[in-house]
Amino acid sequence: MIRRNLMMVERIMYVDPETPxxxxxxxxxxxxxxxxxxxxxxxxxxxxHPLLRVRIDNSIEKYPFFIEEKEIEPVPLRIVERKMDEDxxxxxxxxxxxxxxxxxxxLARLIWxxxxxxxxxxxxxxxxxxxxxxxxxxxxxxxxxxxxxxSELNTYHLFSSADDFLPLxxxxxxxKRKARMYLIMARLFFLMQRKNRKNPGKNYVVHWKLNPExxxxxxxxxxxxxxxxxxxxxxxxxxxxxxxxxxxxxxKIISPVDVRHFIPEIRQDxxxxxxxxxxxxxxxxxxxxxxxxxxxxKGLVEKIGKMEARELLWMGEQMHPVVENMIRMLKSxxxxxxxxxSNMGKINIxxxxxxxxxxxxxxxxxxxxxxxxxxxVTTTYNREMDFTFMSxxxxxxxxxxxxxxxxxxxxxxSFYEI
Numbered sequence: 001m002i003r004r005n006l007m008m009v010e011r012i013m014y015v016d017p018e019t020p021x022x023x024x025x026x027x028x029x030x031x032x033x034x035x036x037x038x039x040x041x042x043x044x045x046x047x048x049h050p051l052l053r054v055r056i057d058n059s060i061e062k063y064p065f066f067i068e069e070k071e072i073e074p075v076p077l078r079i080v081e082r083k084m085d086e087d088x089x090x091x092x093x094x095x096x097x098x099x100x101x102x103x104x105x106x107l108a109r110l111i112w113x114x115x116x117x118x119x120x121x122x123x124x125x126x127x128x129x130x131x132x133x134x135x136x137x138x139x140x141x142x143x144x145x146x147x148x149x150x151s152e153l154n155t156y157h158l159f160s161s162a163d164d165f166l167p168l169x170x171x172x173x174x175x176k177r178k179a180r181m182y183l184i185m186a187r188l189f190f191l192m193q194r195k196n197r198k199n200p201g202k203n204y205v206v207h208w209k210l211n212p213e214x215x216x217x218x219x220x221x222x223x224x225x226x227x228x229x230x231x232x233x234x235x236x237x238x239x240x241x242x243x244x245x246x247x248x249x250x251x252k253i254i255s256p257v258d259v260r261h262f263i264p265e266i267r268q269d270x271x272x273x274x275x276x277x278x279x280x281x282x283x284x285x286x287x288x289x290x291x292x293x294x295x296x297x298k299g300l301v302e303k304i305g306k307m308e309a310r311e312l313l314w315m316g317e318q319m320h321p322v323v324e325n326m327i328r329m330l331k332s333x334x335x336x337x338x339x340x341x342s343n344m345g346k347i348n349i350x351x352x353x354x355x356x357x358x359x360x361x362x363x364x365x366x367x368x369x370x371x372x373x374x375x376x377v378t379t380t381y382n383r384e385m386d387f388t389f390m391s392x393x394x395x396x397x398x399x400x401x402x403x404x405x406x407x408x409x410x411x412x413x414s415f416y417e418i
Contacts (some may be wrong), residue, residue: 002068008316009274011323014128017058020099021127024092025135025364028120031356041145042075049271050158051129052106073104082115095124096367132344134271140349147353162313179318190325201394203367212383230343231297235289238282240408241338251282252337262309278303335372347381363388
């Protein structure tokens, strides 16, 4: 019987029973797939992943928890007639705001935008159970099973708490004293925060791709100059914010890191939500993209090297009393960063199957309810970099977001001419 409290980070992404925070991940395929293959594939995926057989109970205890639903229904499949190439964006925006509030239905659903020869397949999951790696893996499993429904998936057990990931030499007594101090400081901090500001703006997404030639040139030039593509993206977008917004720009970016790099017990094919983050900054006094990218790469390597993900995960569990304060701050605070940039890198999903072909992958979309909901997600598939830039009209008007995007592309494309 599965029963586990939501971790602190899961509670933040859960927000509350009335606020959906859904991730949508889309693949475009060419070919025909029988509808019964979808049902077979979804049943096997649901059997494998424990979090696709639970509901969230928020009614009987102080904090919400996952509990297995013995009579859970199959993962819902909604079929939509394909009319135009942008249908996936329209369906994504619909799915952002649909709650997973039926106790008998799982915390996932699938949308099939069905055309005569071309279709889009959309996974939709609440962010409180999945990160980018999770949803990419689910897509890979789905496509594999759609092509060969006889394939089998290996199941796994859900961990019981963050304690499961602690090293043997972890000094709980010493760390609890540290955690109590952090909790006191957090309570004092939240007492001084302004309250009740809300984000009334309409959420939106700006989507674009870089062609294979541009993507290859950026990748190769990054290697020549000894920087990472991620550092270059961070430098380019922070500089773009600075040039478009002037003094309003913060010169800082938040970058999530895949926790699996630090905790290998959480496997690539596990559904899991926690992604530790690092804050990266522009080099003061220069607008040189290469200099900034070098500093960002150096800072990222240093911060990742110092990251204690197991302790960070455990320490978060000691902060449950102030989670609601954290959520209120996210909803009302402008934050000290320009954008959260999630670079998911190369998507290792095959492009050719026996019965269909994957034409392209679209980066995930999500509509955060935070005041500062600026989020940039990028993926690379078939040598094309794909971007989704999400925010809301109140905090960052879409027209301004497009200007920032255009300036960032200008900076990126001018870099490979160096």
